[in-house]
Amino acid sequence: MRSGRHLASPWNCSISRIVPHRAFEPALVKSDGYTQIQGNLMKLLSVVLSGGSGTRLWPVSRQAYPKPFMQIGGSTLLQQAIERGQACGTGELLVVTNRDHLFLSQDVVEQMAAPPKTSFLLEPKGRNTGPAIALAALHCEKHFSPDIVMLVLSADHLIPNVEAFVGS
Numbered sequence: 341m342r343s344g345r346h347l348a349s350p351w352n353c354s355i356s357r358i359v360p361h362r363a364f365e366p367a368l369v370k371s372d373g374y375t376q377i378q379g380n381l382m383k384l385l386s387v388v389l390s391g392g393s394g395t396r397l398w399p400v401s402r403q404a405y406p407k408p409f410m411q412i413g414g415s416t417l418l419q420q421a422i423e424r425g426q427a428c429g430t431g432e433l434l435v436v437t438n439r440d441h442l443f444l445s446q447d448v449v450e451q452m453a454a455p456p457k458t459s460f461l462l463e464p465k466g467r468n469t470g471p472a473i474a475l476a477a478l479h480c481e482k483h484f485s486p487d488i489v490m491l492v493l494s495a496d497h498l499i500p501n502v503e504a505f506v507g508s
Contacts, residue, residue, distance in 0.1 A: 349492045354423050368438055373431020375489060383432075383488045386425025390437045390495035391466050408495035409444050412459070418448045418495040425493055427454060427506050433458045434479065436472050437496075459483075469494075 375384045390408045408418040415423075422433060433456040437445045441461060449455045461479050463472060473492055480488045500504050 362433065371430065375429065380487070383485060384428070384430045385480060385484065385488050385490055386422065386433045387492045388418065388421045388427075388433065388435050388477075388493065388495050389469060389472050389479075389491045390421075390435055390441060391463060399438055406441070406496070408441070408476060409448070412498055413500065416448050417498060418445065418453060420499070421493045421495045422449065422452065422456065423495070424499060424502055424505055425442070425491055426454075427502050428491055430456070430491055432456055434476060434490075435459070436461045436463060436476050438463050438466055454485040 373384055374381050380473060404405060408421075409416050413420070418435075422463060425495055433446050433449070435449070435458060437460060445460060449458050461476060466472075473490075476490060476492070478491060
């Protein structure tokens with residue numbers, strides 16, 4: 341995929357600016373939620389995917405209480421994903437979740453010592469990672485800016501070395 345190519349979508353809109361993943365340089369991230377990419381100052385947004393049905397780690401993870409809400413190392417996996425985004429310099433957060441987990445997600449954010457400005461996007465129907473990212477991209481294009489850079493993070497990953505994550 342080449343930078344600058346327009347992508348048509350089944351929702352009759354386009355994503356007009358595709359930035360190659362190698363263009364993101366963590367050393368250029370500003371603490372105010374903006375980053376310098378290819379000479380342009382662009383807003384960086386954490387998009388945390390917090391869906392799932394909680395079936396893979398059953399009985400520890402259940403449909404009503406899936407992996408993102410499990411406490412590991414003193415905090416939930418969802419909170420750890422949010423904090424990874426903050427460590428990368430993002431200023432705002434978009435949590436993609438479903439109706440069943442909205443209140444749990446809101447509770448996690450509210451209980452954080454320094455919660456970011458947060459929006460929640462409800463998936464109409466869970467269809468895995470690709471469609472969730474596409475939904476978030478369409479939402480960002482409409483409600484933020486077509487030039488926003490999304491840092492997509494999964495809320496069910498355990499990444500204990502945040503410094504190494506940010507450096508990569």
